[in-house]
Amino acid sequence: MEIVFEHVTAIRNLASSLEKKILDDVSFHINSNIITGIIANDETLIPELISAIKKPDSGVVRVDDLTIKKQTRISNINYFRKKIGIVDCSRQKKFLSNSVKDEIGLCISNYRYRKKDKEDRTIDSLKIAGLDESYLNKNPNKLSSSLQNRIVLACMISYNPETLIFVNFEMNFTYKEKEMFKRLLRLMKNKYNKTIIIISKKVEFFLGLVDKYLVINNGKNVLEGDKNDFYNDELYKYCEMPKIIDFVKTIQKENHKIENYIDTKELIKGIYRDVS
Amino acid sequence: MYHNWMKVINPCLKLISCVIVLLSLFFPFEKILYIYECTILFMVLLFSDIKIKEMLIFVYKMFFIIILTLIFINIYYEETYRILYFIRFSLIYLYFYVIIKSFSIYEFSKASSKVIDFFNFLSINIKKLRQNIYLSIKYIFVWYDYYKEYSLIESMKGIDYFHKGDIYKILFLFKNFKNIKKDSKKRIKEIKKDFKYRNYNYLQDAYKYSWRLKKYDYLFCILHINIIFLYVWRVRL
Numbered sequence: 393m394e395i396v397f398e399h400v401t402a403i404r405n406l407a408s409s410l411e412k413k414i415l416d417d418v419s420f421h422i423n424s425n426i427i428t429g430i431i432a433n434d435e436t437l438i439p440e441l442i443s444a445i446k447k448p449d450s451g452v453v454r455v456d457d458l459t460i461k462k463q464t465r466i467s468n469i470n471y472f473r474k475k476i477g478i479v480d481c482s483r484q485k486k487f488l489s490n491s492v493k494d495e496i497g498l499c500i501s502n503y504r505y506r507k508k509d510k511e512d513r514t515i516d517s518l519k520i521a522g523l524d525e526s527y528l529n530k531n532p533n534k535l536s537s538s539l540q541n542r543i544v545l546a547c548m549i550s551y552n553p554e555t556l557i558f559v560n561f562e563m564n565f566t567y568k569e570k571e572m573f574k575r576l577l578r579l580m581k582n583k584y585n586k587t588i589i590i591i592s593k594k595v596e597f598f599l600g601l602v603d604k605y606l607v608i609n610n611g612k613n614v615l616e617g618d619k620n621d622f623y624n625d626e627l628y629k630y631c632e633m634p635k636i637i638d639f640v641k642t643i644q645k646e647n648h649k650i651e652n653y654i655d656t657k658e659l660i661k662g663i664y665r666d667v668s
Numbered sequence: 669m670y671h672n673w674m675k676v677i678n679p680c681l682k683l684i685s686c687v688i689v690l691l692s693l694f695f696p697f698e699k700i701l702y703i704y705e706c707t708i709l710f711m712v713l714l715f716s717d718i719k720i721k722e723m724l725i726f727v728y729k730m731f732f733i734i735i736l737t738l739i740f741i742n743i744y745y746e747e748t749y750r751i752l753y754f755i756r757f758s759l760i761y762l763y764f765y766v767i768i769k770s771f772s773i774y775e776f777s778k779a780s781s782k783v784i785d786f787f788n789f790l791s792i793n794i795k796k797l798r799q800n801i802y803l804s805i806k807y808i809f810v811w812y813d814y815y816k817e818y819s820l821i822e823s824m825k826g827i828d829y830f831h832k833g834d835i836y837k838i839l840f841l842f843k844n845f846k847n848i849k850k851d852s853k854k855r856i857k858e859i860k861k862d863f864k865y866r867n868y869n870y871l872q873d874a875y876k877y878s879w880r881l882k883k884y885d886y887l888f889c890i891l892h893i894n895i896i897f898l899y900v901w902r903v904r905l
Contacts, residue, residue: 440820445820445824470826470828474826478824483817483820483821484817485818485851487821488818488822488825488844488847499825499826502827503826547825
């Protein structure tokens with residue numbers, strides 16, 4: 393699924409004292425079947441624009457053949473939304489139902505899947521998110537935040553969208569969980585040809601996962617780069633530098649021959665080679 | 669510097685001025701009184717920093733209320749003055765908009781509790797009064813926040829009431845009313861607890877500067893009291 397932003401301007405709280413331009417004449421292109429990372433000040437706006445929950449104040453958002461303008465009215469909105477899944481972990485309120493089963497069932501029934509498939513789909517989607525059947529009858533609002541994130545993911549996987557958008561997904565996960573979900577996302581991209589967009593302020597989650605990244609700062613598209621471009625110093629004007637990159641850079645300053653590693657295991661091998 | 673002068677004026681006076689302007693709606697038509705009041709209202713709009721575009725959007729949003737006022741004008745006033753009264757009504761709406769914009773919730777609660785305390789024959793505790801007014805106004809904002817939040821979650825999960833039209837918005841409200849109410853009550857309770865234990869002094873002394881009367885406060889007060897004075901002089905005497 394190709395997504396194109398053409399001269400998009402989006403304003404929050406229009407015509408009020410809290411008016412703020414979040415996107416100011418921004419243009420970029422997200423190819424299909426790749427993982428794209430976006431570093432932005434307001435993380436929640438871009439998924440809202442892509443899924444036509446909010447419309448741009450000026451400019452055009454193109455999602456496949458569909459063009460979203462300020463005054464466009466999409467007749468088959470449910471069919472369109474079925475293609476896009478949003479996992480927004482930055483919100484406080486995430487669920488509408490009082491059990492995990494109902495919550496996932498809600499997504500499935502909204503997109504008009506058969507009732508027969510409902511149970512199988514709920515269990516399968518929970519398994520993909522790394523949870524078992526024992527969570528089906530639990531109240532999602534009372535679970536820990538990392539488990540809540542997993543359930544939001546399960547809800548989204550249940551209706552099998554073409555494009556997946558993750559907002560602050562890595563929040564509250566441990567290192568092992570992060571690695572597990574990185575593997576899952578890579579699998580989704582390679583085996584099932586999904587288009588994945590990850591929006592976050594932490595570059596650490598992007599390393600070894602993202603094919604392309606964008607930086608949107610103060611409403612402007614400031615920087616673009618690919619997966620080999622994480623050692624660009626300009627990127628770290630806008631976000632925090634990951635520890636591995638900081639470590640490699642300090643070693644390189646002391647005239648050690650170490651390449652630009654992103655993976656920790658490869659870095660350890662490189663250090664051994666340098667020492668021997 | 670371009671500045672909203674309405675923010676500087678004492679909140680109690682602003683509340684009293686609103687009451688005077690509301691009262692003036694029921695005065696019979698008198699040329700000088702009409703011109704005087706309209707100029708005051710217009711001056712207030714001029715001194716605020718709110719843009720014309722913003723005001724027009726507000727008028728557009730108040731579409732149903734404007735229709736109701738038209739009906740009211742048709743019933744209550746004579747045919748010759750109807751257009752003039754419509755102009756005054758629209759100016760008054762904008763005047764209220766400017767004044768509401770210049771208030772923070774805290775200021776409004778403090779001002780209204782002070783005004784109520786003036787007629788407080790039952791000697792109700794003023795701090796509790798202030799807190800309850802604050803929380804009841806805050807409840808509206810919290811409720812609206814949850815309303816927006818629920819709509820967003822629903823549309824992310826495939827039920828889009830907001831894309832279809834206004835009738836569906838009412839349907840959405842019927843469906844989620846209980847949950848929104850429950851969540852907003854919970855939030856208000858948390859805020860109340862905050863006041864009790866953490867922000868104990870918050871409602872007592874946050875903005876000291878605006879409570880002492882200054883020159884422009886007196887001017888503002890005199891301009892509004894003149895409306896009643898003119899009414900008595902031109903109509904009653």
